[in-house]
Amino acid sequence: xxxxxxxxxxxxHCGVREVHPGQFVYANVDICLGNDITAPIAIExxxxxxxxxxxxxxxxxxxxxxxxxxxxxxxAQQSKSLRVFAEKHRLKYYFEIGxxxxxxxxxxxxxxxxxxxxxxGADSHTCTYGALGAFSTGVGSTDLAAxxxxxxxxxxxxxxxxxxxxxxxxxxxxxxxxxxxxxGKIGVDGALYKAMEFTGPAISELSMDDxxxxxxxxxxxxxxxxxxxxxxxxxxxxxxRVKKGYVKYHSDPDSKYSMVYEFNxxxxxxxxxxxxxxxxxxxxxxxxxxxxxxxxxGSCTNGRISDLRIAAKILKGxxxxxxxxxxxxxxxxxxxxxxxxxxxxxxFIDAEAVVSTPTCGPCLGGHMGILAEGERALTTxxxxxxxxxxxxxxxxxxxxxxxxxxxxxxxxxxxxxxxIKL
Amino acid sequence: MKSKCWKFGDNVNTDEIIPAxxxxxxxxxxxxxxxxEDADPDFIKKARKGDVIVAxxxxxxxSSREHAPISIKAAGISCVIAKSFARIxxxxxxxxxxxxxxxxxxxxxxxxxxxxxxxxxxxEIFNHTSKKTFTFEPFPPEMQEIIKSGGLMNFVKTKMxx
Ligand code: SF4
Numbered sequence: 371x372x373x374x375x376x377x378x379x380x381x382x383h384c385g386v387r388e389v390h391p392g393q394f395v396y397a398n399v400d401i402c403l404g405n406d407i408t409a410p411i412a413i414e415x416x417x418x419x420x421x422x423x424x425x426x427x428x429x430x431x432x433x434x435x436x437x438x439x440x441x442x443x444x445x446a447q448q449s450k451s452l453r454v455f456a457e458k459h460r461l462k463y464y465f466e467i468g469x470x471x472x473x474x475x476x477x478x479x480x481x482x483x484x485x486x487x488x489x490x491g492a493d494s495h496t497c498t499y500g501a502l503g504a505f506s507t508g509v510g511s512t513d514l515a516a517x518x519x520x521x522x523x524x525x526x527x528x529x530x531x532x533x534x535x536x537x538x539x540x541x542x543x544x545x546x547x548x549x550x551x552x553x554g555k556i557g558v559d560g561a562l563y564k565a566m567e568f569t570g571p572a573i574s575e576l577s578m579d580d581x582x583x584x585x586x587x588x589x590x591x592x593x594x595x596x597x598x599x600x601x602x603x604x605x606x607x608x609x610x611r612v613k614k615g616y617v618k619y620h621s622d623p624d625s626k627y628s629m630v631y632e633f634n635x636x637x638x639x640x641x642x643x644x645x646x647x648x649x650x651x652x653x654x655x656x657x658x659x660x661x662x663x664x665x666x667x668g669s670c671t672n673g674r675i676s677d678l679r680i681a682a683k684i685l686k687g688x689x690x691x692x693x694x695x696x697x698x699x700x701x702x703x704x705x706x707x708x709x710x711x712x713x714x715x716x717x718f719i720d721a722e723a724v725v726s727t728p729t730c731g732p733c734l735g736g737h738m739g740i741l742a743e744g745e746r747a748l749t750t751x752x753x754x755x756x757x758x759x760x761x762x763x764x765x766x767x768x769x770x771x772x773x774x775x776x777x778x779x780x781x782x783x784x785x786x787x788x789x790i791k792l
Numbered sequence: 793m794k795s796k797c798w799k800f801g802d803n804v805n806t807d808e809i810i811p812a813x814x815x816x817x818x819x820x821x822x823x824x825x826x827x828x829e830d831a832d833p834d835f836i837k838k839a840r841k842g843d844v845i846v847a848x849x850x851x852x853x854x855s856s857r858e859h860a861p862i863s864i865k866a867a868g869i870s871c872v873i874a875k876s877f878a879r880i881x882x883x884x885x886x887x888x889x890x891x892x893x894x895x896x897x898x899x900x901x902x903x904x905x906x907x908x909x910x911x912x913x914x915x916e917i918f919n920h921t922s923k924k925t926f927t928f929e930p931f932p933p934e935m936q937e938i939i940k941s942g943g944l945m946n947f948v949k950t951k952m953x954x
Contacts, residue, residue, distance in 0.1 A: 394934040407815045411858055414818060419945045421952070437816060444816035494856040494880055510858040510884035516948045524883075524934065524944075558803055559850040563879050592850060594879055647803060734812040734855070755807045755854060757830045 372622025374530045375599055376565040379505040379619055383488040391529040391628075399429070401483055402517040403491035405473055406434035410448045411511035412492060413455045416518050424459045425521035431463040431482060432456050433473040436730040441737040471702025471728045474498040474586060474670035478578075479702055481611030485600040485618050490514070490523050495670050495752065497588045501581035502608065503600035503618060505565075508589060528594045529628040530565040530621075535572035537635040542786045544680075545580025546672055546750065546770040548572075548633075549587040550641035554651030555631070562592035564628065567621065572635035573598060578607040579676040586671045587752050590648040642748075642783060643768035646756045654773050657783045664747040665690070665778040666759075667771050668699030668726075669733045672750035675705050677771040682714040684775035684789050685721040691781030696723040697739045699731060721778070735759045741766075748783060750774050794920055795844045795870055799904040802848035804831055806881065809852065809860040823859050824866035841868035844910075846902045848874065852881025858888065865890045871910060873917065875899040886935055887944040893917065898926035 373381070373388060381389045383397040404412050409432055416424075424430055432452045437445035456464035463482060470476060474495050477483050485503035489496065492514040499506035509523060517523055533552060548568075553560070566588045573581070581598050588596025598604075600618045608616070642657040644650040667673070667681050678700060690696040698718050700706035706728060709715050718725050724739075731738030733751040741747055741760030747767065749759070754766035769777075772786040779789055808831035810823060817823070828835040828845075845864065851874035852860055861884045864872065871891035885892045893910065898917045902908060906921040917926045931939065941947035 394932055408856060408858065411818050411862075415945050419949050421949075442816060448816060448818075492856055492858075494854065496856075508856045508880050510856055510880060510887055512858060512887035512944050513883065516887075516944050519948055519952065524938070526932075558853060559876065559878075562850065562876060592853060592878060734815075735807075736812055753805075753807070753854060755805045757811055758807050762830050 371626060372624040374567060374621045374625040375503065375597055375619045376505055376530055376567070376595065377527060379486055379488055380525065380527055389527045391527050393527045395525050395527060396522045397488055397525055399490055399517050399521055399523050400487040401429055401431060401489045402514055403431045403433070403473060403477065403493065403496060404514050405436055405493055406438060406445065406449045406452060407436050408492035408511045408514065410451045412514035412518065413451050415512055415515035419519070421519045424518045427460050428462045429521065430461050430518060431477060432461060433465045433470055433476060434467065435470060435472050435728070436734060437736050438729055439467050439727065469703060471705065472670045472673060472730055475674055475701035475705065478502060478582065479704055481613060484612045484614055484616035485604060485608065486616050490517060494589045495586050497593065497596050498582050498586040498670060500585035500588065500595050500597035501578060503598065503604055505595055505597065507595045528563055528565045530567050531561055532567050532569060532627045532630045534570040534630065534632045535568065535635050536570055536632065537572055538575065539572055539635045540639060542640045542772045543635065543638050544770045544772065545576055545583035547638055547641045549584045550643050550648065550651045550768065551638045553587065553591050553648050554641065556591055558590060558647050558649045559592040561588065564593055566591065566593045566596045568596065568598050574601060577676055578603060579674040582674065583671050587648065590752060640770055640773050640785065642773065643754055645754050645765040645767065648752065648754060648768060654769065654783065654785050658785065660783045661746065662694065662748045662767070662777060662782060663745045664695045664697065664739060664741065665774050666697045666732050666739060666747060666749040666751060667774050668701060669730070669751040670701065671752045672771050673699055673701030673705065675708050677750065678705065678709045678714050681771045681775040682717045684772060684786055685779070686717050688721055688779050690722045690778045693781045694778050696721065696778045697726065697732060698723045699726045700728055702728050732759055748774055748777050793842065794907040794909055795842050796840065797844045797846045797902050797904060797906045797908055798835065798839060800831055800845060800847040803850045803853055804847050805854035806852055806857050806860040807854055810857065810863045815857060815859055820862055820866040823863035827863040827867040836867060839867065839869065842870045844908060845869055845872045846899055847872065848899060849876050851877050853878035856880045858884045861885045861888055861890045873898050886938055889939065889943040893928045895926055895928040
């Protein structure tokens with residue numbers, strides 16, 4: 371029996387030839403990651419256990435990105451604990467503000483994650499790096515502490531579900547729309563404990579930025595990981611960034627899936643997820659006209675350069691509707707600089723948007739755009755749970771950068787076609 | 793020991809269990825004060841030490857924040873029974889030693905306010921109010937080893953000591 375890409379990567383990291391779904395393993399970790407919310411607990415646990423040395427100072431990444439630049443004294447204390455730990459253990463990868471970005475945009479961009487690697491992160495959206503053909507999954511702070519010490523993680527080998535996207539993406543349909551559509555079909559626990567493997571001609575044509583957006587939201591279907599096998603597009607992204615050797619794995623033709631879904635990209639228009647679960651998706655046409663107060667373009671899902679380019683294309687020469695607060699957050703410093711070079715930032719400021727330094731900020735209701743009672747946001751982030759962006763009685767609608775930008779202009783949910791006519 | 797049950801629905805997410813506005817601290821007492829706040833603002837006033845949370849599918853979905861099981865444990869909740877758990881919440885609970893039981897029948901049939909008793913050795917939940925018994929699958933041996941050590945860090949310490 372053949373193995374899936376996920377099974378092959380896990381087996382290679384356990385030093386065995388094969389593993390089977392359901393099997394309990396201790397796997398070797400190539401990179402482990404923590405942020406200013408999760409790493410402080412990991413550091414406390416690590417120190418409480420009295421362990422003196424980390425397993426490898428070149429394989430631990432700490433990124434203060436959630437409440438940074440520190441929004442208050444308590445978050446300053448948390449960031450400080452990362453900084454102190456990084457210095458003490460001489461960690462290679464600690465990203466201070468001004469050099470940082472939202473972790474899941476930053477790590478691939480900086481070439482820290484390579485295809486075929488096994489990555490864990492104390493952040494649920496660690497599944498993002500599956501887009502590179504790596505096995506990558508979110509864990510908790512204690513897992514991270516244990517990994518600091520041992521370089522290992524306990525895992526149950528997941529079953530895989532295959533999602534085949536036939537056809538070709540429509541004009542305004544992005545990776546974000548593919549994944550929202552998928553979650554709408556299978557539900558927020560539709561892939562619980564499983565690996566989601568995305569494949570097919572419509573996926574092969576997607577840019578890396580779109581692929582990151584897809585794998586980023588695998589967790590929103592309850593999945594352990596999302597993965598896209600590496601191809602030419604992956605290689606051209608990785609070349610020049612990744613400075614280490616890597617292995618490209620592919621699923622065997624006779625590998626086993628617990629389920630196979632076949633979708634036709636031609637049937638997938640841009641999507642909107644209504645409050646308060648990412649599975650409440652509808653074609654944007656069916657949500658048109660809903661009034662909104664705030665639009666956010668950013669996050670580890672959609673704060674990359676191609677997201678900003680699409681937003682700028684739609685916003686160019688226009689202004690945000692007077693009733694709208696438009697917040698745009700490039701996900702990393704490099705993306706910010708690139709956007710500046712290309713004139714995108716000027717377009718945003720002319721459109722009367724707030725442009726912020728990289729931060730998670732409003733995505734998790736941290737800072738930089740919290741909602742008041744009864745307010746409604748349309749956002750390119752990944753979760754629309756009750757209270758996620760502020761007051762428990764505020765509402766969040768999820769969408770792609772194109773829909774977000776178009777809607778910012780009109781003040782209500784709008785299809786991009788309405789703004790940019792063919 | 794009899795424990796009183798508090799019921800919640802499907803897909804209770806970590807933002808409801810412990811909202812992000814409280815994530816700027818790791819103080820367990822502070823986290824306990826806001827346990828379940830956005831799912832039921834009065835929960836922490838009503839719940840007593842030793843009580844049980846009973847929930848539907850996918851309990852603890854959303855973020856990886858360990859603050860969620862920590863706040864439940866620190867609030868004195870003795871265990872969580874659900875139809876299913878989100879996977880990161882599941883592993884966090886095992887890793888920090890919060891008892892959780894996946895038992896769809898119990899999760900469905902137990903009513904708010906019922907008094908139950910969990911018999912770990914027998915893998916059983918007995919409902920004193922309805923007089924019904926439910927059985928659950930014991931954890932795989934490797935996870936039991938982590939639980940028996942008193943959590944993952946203790947487990948790691950003993951392993952590293954060897
Ligand atoms: S951008 Fe949002 S989802 Fe992504 S890591 Fe930050 S808080 Fe989490």
